[in-house]
Amino acid sequence: MNFTAVASIYRFEMARFFRTITQSLVSPVLSTSLYFVVFGTAIGSRIQEVEGISYGAFIVPGLIMLSVMTQATSNASFGIYFPKFMGTIYELLSAPVNFLEITLGYVGAAATKSLFIGIIILITAFFFVDITIAHPFAMIAFLVLTCISFSLLGFIIGIWAGNFEQLQLIPLLIITPLVFLGGSFYSVTMLPPVWQTITMFNPVVYLISGFRWSFFGTADVSIGLSLAAIAFFTGACLVAIWWIFRTGWRIRQ
Amino acid sequence: MSSIVSVLSLRKAYADGFEALKSVNLEIEEGEILALLGPNGAGKTTLISTICGITVPTSGAVVVGGFDTQADFRGARNLIGLVPQEINLEPFETVMNTVRFSRGLFGKPRNDAYLENILKKLSLHDKKDSKIMMLSGGMKRRVLIAKALSHEPRVLFLDEPTAGVDVELRKDMWNVVADLKADGVTIILTTHYIEEAEAIADRVGIISKGEILLIQDKAEMMAQMGKKQLVVDLAVPVIEIPAALAAYSLEIGPEGASLIYTYDTKGERTGITTLLNDLQKAGLQMADMQTRQSSLEDIFVGLVKETA
Numbered sequence: 001m002n003f004t005a006v007a008s009i010y011r012f013e014m015a016r017f018f019r020t021i022t023q024s025l026v027s028p029v030l031s032t033s034l035y036f037v038v039f040g041t042a043i044g045s046r047i048q049e050v051e052g053i054s055y056g057a058f059i060v061p062g063l064i065m066l067s068v069m070t071q072a073t074s075n076a077s078f079g080i081y082f083p084k085f086m087g088t089i090y091e092l093l094s095a096p097v098n099f100l101e102i103t104l105g106y107v108g109a110a111a112t113k114s115l116f117i118g119i120i121i122l123i124t125a126f127f128f129v130d131i132t133i134a135h136p137f138a139m140i141a142f143l144v145l146t147c148i149s150f151s152l153l154g155f156i157i158g159i160w161a162g163n164f165e166q167l168q169l170i171p172l173l174i175i176t177p178l179v180f181l182g183g184s185f186y187s188v189t190m191l192p193p194v195w196q197t198i199t200m201f202n203p204v205v206y207l208i209s210g211f212r213w214s215f216f217g218t219a220d221v222s223i224g225l226s227l228a229a230i231a232f233f234t235g236a237c238l239v240a241i242w243w244i245f246r247t248g249w250r251i252r253q
Numbered sequence: 254m255s256s257i258v259s260v261l262s263l264r265k266a267y268a269d270g271f272e273a274l275k276s277v278n279l280e281i282e283e284g285e286i287l288a289l290l291g292p293n294g295a296g297k298t299t300l301i302s303t304i305c306g307i308t309v310p311t312s313g314a315v316v317v318g319g320f321d322t323q324a325d326f327r328g329a330r331n332l333i334g335l336v337p338q339e340i341n342l343e344p345f346e347t348v349m350n351t352v353r354f355s356r357g358l359f360g361k362p363r364n365d366a367y368l369e370n371i372l373k374k375l376s377l378h379d380k381k382d383s384k385i386m387m388l389s390g391g392m393k394r395r396v397l398i399a400k401a402l403s404h405e406p407r408v409l410f411l412d413e414p415t416a417g418v419d420v421e422l423r424k425d426m427w428n429v430v431a432d433l434k435a436d437g438v439t440i441i442l443t444t445h446y447i448e449e450a451e452a453i454a455d456r457v458g459i460i461s462k463g464e465i466l467l468i469q470d471k472a473e474m475m476a477q478m479g480k481k482q483l484v485v486d487l488a489v490p491v492i493e494i495p496a497a498l499a500a501y502s503l504e505i506g507p508e509g510a511s512l513i514y515t516y517d518t519k520g521e522r523t524g525i526t527t528l529l530n531d532l533q534k535a536g537l538q539m540a541d542m543q544t545r546q547s548s549l550e551d552i553f554v555g556l557v558k559e560t561a
Contacts (some may be wrong), residue, residue, distance in 0.1 A: 002327070005479030010358025012350070019345065093359040094305040096327035144418055214263070227549050 001024025005097045010112075013079050017113045017134055024113070032121045035063055036128040039185060050187050053216050056129040061212040062184030063125070068118040068143065069150045069179050069204070073171050076110030076154030081161050084251070093252055099245030103155065110151035111144070118143050131215065138223075139214035141154050145230050146207055152237035159250050178204045183212075188220040203229055224229075257283040257332075257408055257439050258304065263313035265299055265463075273299040275463040276313065281441060282526070286434055288454035288471075288554055289443045296463040297443035298338060301410045305335045314366040318407065329361060334406030338443075340393045340415045344386035351385060352399050359404035371399050373427060376397060384393060392424040402438075409433060410489060429454050447550040450522065457549065461557045475549060476518065482545050483514040488538040495535040501528055512537075518546075 040056035182204030210226025213219035320328030458468035490509035
């Protein structure tokens with residue numbers, strides 16, 4: 001195992017994040033604040049409570065998930081797409097590193113960046129609403145696992161993408177709708193029965209539900225199912241990446 | 254001398270059926286400078302990419318320093334540095350960070366003193382904290398070399414290091430290559446500038462349409478294949494070659510002011526003395542004469558044309 005290489009890739013990627021630290025952090029903080037103002041205060045004041053939790057607090061886990069999932073995907077996809085676009089990927093392909101090391105470096109960095117953003121949003125949330133975290137360790141575990149799994153997904157998208165448009169395509173057309181419809185801003189139980197059934201096919205529901213459970217101790221689906229879903233999702237992404245590097249799909253001719 | 258790189262029956266066919274390499278065999282000796290000369294699309298870059306691991310061979314094998322590039326890719330790649338043809342660099346990063354990244358990627362512990370020494374040799378030291386986007390094209394190319402050297406490779410591949418580079422910079426690059434050779438680095442460079450191969454290589458390989466047509470010591474190649482020409486300037490121009498000189502297959506130079514005689518330097522007799530006698534007998538008066546050696550370019554063009 002070439003740990004020096006993993007650390008090098010990780011550091012190089014994190015340097016990009018810190019170079020643009022203002023835009024990396026200011027924009028998620030600003031957009032979260034806007035969500036709180038609009039949903040939490042303006043609309044939320046009329047909703048009162050969802051499942052016994054004030055609406056402002058109820059949306060916190062969903063908001064964090066929304067940002068973490070989109071940020072992890074975009075960071076990881078950009079991280080590997082950029083060397084492809086710039087041509088610097090030749091160096092990765094000719095270096096004594098295997099797929100696991102490349103993935104660890106890039107996905108590790110993307111997951112760290114999104115974790116930073118998730119934590120910053122959580123801190124921002126404390127300024128707007130009163131929240132207590134019922135299961136802090138489970139909360140951190142869910143957050144980290146989500147960062148990792150969506151970074152893995154982003155990594156796959158970055159390898160697949162042939163241009164900048166494609167890079168935006170999946171996050172825009174699939175991930176954002178799934179996250180919005182996955183119960184970020186509402187409880188699945190608030191939906192009509194038919195939609196509740198349909199919603200259960202949305203994998204994001206399980207992640208948000210599990211994360212919300214770690215805050216409030218209540219969930220739309222059982223916590224075991226949430227854990228199984230995220231484990232399955234992570235595993236599927238890992239298998240896909242292993243296959244990509246084994247066949248050289250889109251990277252090695 | 255022992256081979257540091259052995260290319261064994263290497264074949265590469267792309268998905269669209271194009272055969273970029275047709276069973277290439279090549280032995281590269283430790284410490285030499287080998288120039289691979291070939292027209293665009295000859296397979297030079299594919300050959301280098303396959304040796305370096307960027308392209309997967311269809312069949313055949315490559316052994317670098319005793320390590321198979323497929324089965325033992327870490328061992329093989331540790332020994333190799335690659336300078337790509339295109340200037341592929343992260344524009345927003347500084348020179349030093351980029352070079353440091355390359356060293357780390359090859360699993361070598363951080364050693365800034367060593368890297369700074371490389372930057373000094375490449376006249377990049379005063380730019381070490383500059384962002385790459387601020388550098389000139391020539392400097393960027395040297396950053397690529399610094400990156401390739403950062404992990405102390407024993408074999409360096411330079412894919413068209415002087416393509417699109419001005420004359421002065423090209424000479425600079427040749428000096429860099431000469432210095433590297435002096436440090437014991439084996440260098441393989443591709444080029445389609447014949448003068449480049451002629452100026453710096455120990456051996457020259459000619460590659461065309463995925464095949465190595467010839468690989469030979471540069472001086473030997475030129476001596477064996479080199480033809481010389483004797484140009485006789487005439488005091489009075491001629492319209493046609495006198496019948497008495499028909500046996501020499503002479504050519505008439507521009508405006509009939511000269512006669513050109515091509516002869517083989519490796520032949521037993523050059524025939525120059527008898528030609529000069531016969532010229533006099535034919536009543537042609539010489540104003541001046543000179544000889545010229547055919548260059549690698551002539552050999553190259555000749556070989557590539559033959560296979561076309």
